[in-house]
Amino acid sequence: MILGAEMSRNIVLCFLVTVACGASAYGRKLECSEHREMECEISNFTIVESMDLSEYEFPDHPHLAFGTYPHSDDSTYVVTIGKELADRLQSTEKLEIQNVSLQTMVLWTNLRSLDASHNYFFELIVEPGQNYQLRELNLSYNRFQSIEFVQALPALRTLDLRHNYLESLSFSLFDMATELWKLNLANNRLQTISTDGSLHLPRLSTLLLHDNLLSVLDASEWRFSMLQELNVARNRLRYLSMCEVNHSFPHLQTLYLDENRWECGHLNATIRQLHQLGVKAMAYYDTEDQEHCNTAIDEICCY
Numbered sequence: 001m002i003l004g005a006e007m008s009r010n011i012v013l014c015f016l017v018t019v020a021c022g023a024s025a026y027g028r029k030l031e032c033s034e035h036r037e038m039e040c041e042i043s044n045f046t047i048v049e050s051m052d053l054s055e056y057e058f059p060d061h062p063h064l065a066f067g068t069y070p071h072s073d074d075s076t077y078v079v080t081i082g083k084e085l086a087d088r089l090q091s092t093e094k095l096e097i098q099n100v101s102l103q104t105m106v107l108w109t110n111l112r113s114l115d116a117s118h119n120y121f122f123e124l125i126v127e128p129g130q131n132y133q134l135r136e137l138n139l140s141y142n143r144f145q146s147i148e149f150v151q152a153l154p155a156l157r158t159l160d161l162r163h164n165y166l167e168s169l170s171f172s173l174f175d176m177a178t179e180l181w182k183l184n185l186a187n188n189r190l191q192t193i194s195t196d197g198s199l200h201l202p203r204l205s206t207l208l209l210h211d212n213l214l215s216v217l218d219a220s221e222w223r224f225s226m227l228q229e230l231n232v233a234r235n236r237l238r239y240l241s242m243c244e245v246n247h248s249f250p251h252l253q254t255l256y257l258d259e260n261r262w263e264c265g266h267l268n269a270t271i272r273q274l275h276q277l278g279v280k281a282m283a284y285y286d287t288e289d290q291e292h293c294n295t296a297i298d299e300i301c302c303y
């Protein structure tokens with residue numbers, strides 16, 4: 001079904017390309033539009049896989065934007081950024097490429113900030129051994145099922161992956177991400193998060209896992225010494241597996257636990273540990289919308 005829709009979209013795109021190329025057979029300099037001040041915005045342009053881009057001249061600008069998001073833009077499609085184009089965009093440090101039907105992209109080393117939210121993005125291509133500088137990565141509202149690329153991104157500080165198609169994840173992928181500060185994995189389809197050996201993320205301050213399908217969360221190998229906020233609301237959790245809150249998350253301040261399937265004995269034990277540390281379990285969602293439950297500890301339902 002999805003394939004069919006994509007194929008018909010591609011046919012439409014090919015048609016658009018034919019028209020665009022026909023109008024500019026002798027090359028074309030892409031101009032920055034004047035809507036934005038600090039960025040160079042390129043719109044009214046289409047890039048698809050089979051296209052020969054050698055005729056086109058791209059602006060040499062540290063901050064590029066393809067498309068006009070959040071304003072509506074039906075004229076700009078960048079379905080792929082291949083190796084050839086990535087090489088030519090080396091001087092761009094910040095790229096915004098939202099809502100342009102992006103599917104795949106080759107990363108370049110100088111890129112520090114990438115916002116590719118609201119696309120059909122499923123593959124970010126990295127080469128091993130490259131010194132990638134990427135610090136901020138926004139992939140929200142896309143179609144990622146795996147994120148092996150993070151292993152090549154040791155400078156990463158924020159990673160926003162909410163609203164993607166992740167089903168399982170090995171946190172060991174983040175082994176080298178010692179600068180990682182904020183990780184948002186909310187609104188995926190995560191059923192399992194595994195960790196292969198102990199994992200120390202010394203800067204991680206916010207970890208958002210709410211709105212997934214987790215039934216067990218094994219945090220016993222996690223040492224997130226700066227973690228302040230952990231959100232596991234709206235999963236299927238029965239218990240959190242953890243040696244001691246103080247050991248795994250010594251700086252925890254806020255923990256959202258609501259809308260799970262907590263087993264009362266476990267929840268009670270966890271919440272008592274939290275109280276000793278001065279941390280309150282909180283409800284992320286409005287409890288008034290929640291079904292009435294017979295047993296609750298700190299207003300978190302348990303069964």
Ligand SMILES: *[C@@H]1O[C@H](CO)[C@@H](O)[C@H](O)[C@H]1NC(C)=O
Nearest residue numbers: 019020023024043044045075
């Ligand atoms: C878009 O580009 C085409 C040529 O490729 C041009 O004819 C058209 O006027 C442009 N539209 C806008 C809104 O700039």
Ligand SMILES: *[C@@H]1O[C@H](CO)[C@@H](O)[C@H](O)[C@H]1NC(C)=O
Nearest residue numbers: 071072073099101118119120
């Ligand atoms: C792009 O934006 C339009 C509204 O401007 C929206 O209808 C469409 O779903 C968006 N596409 C994606 C891939 O998010």
Ligand SMILES: *[C@@H]1O[C@H](CO)[C@@H](O)[C@H](O)[C@H]1NC(C)=O
Nearest residue numbers: 098117118138139140158160
């Ligand atoms: C990522 O993009 C989404 C949608 O455009 C936006 O709402 C969100 O704030 C961005 N995340 C970060 C960390 O900037």
Ligand SMILES: *[C@@H]1O[C@H](CO)[C@@H](O)[C@H](O)[C@H]1NC(C)=O
Nearest residue numbers: 244246247250273276277278
């Ligand atoms: C938590 O750990 C710190 C440092 O290791 C220690 O000083 C403190 O007493 C511990 N608190 C509890 C409640 O165990």
Ligand SMILES: *[C@@H]1O[C@H](CO)[C@@H](O)[C@H](O)[C@H]1NC(C)=O
Nearest residue numbers: 264265268269272295296297
């Ligand atoms: C939680 O534990 C305390 C102390 O052991 C006990 O008094 C209380 O009844 C327990 N609450 C629930 C809901 O299990």
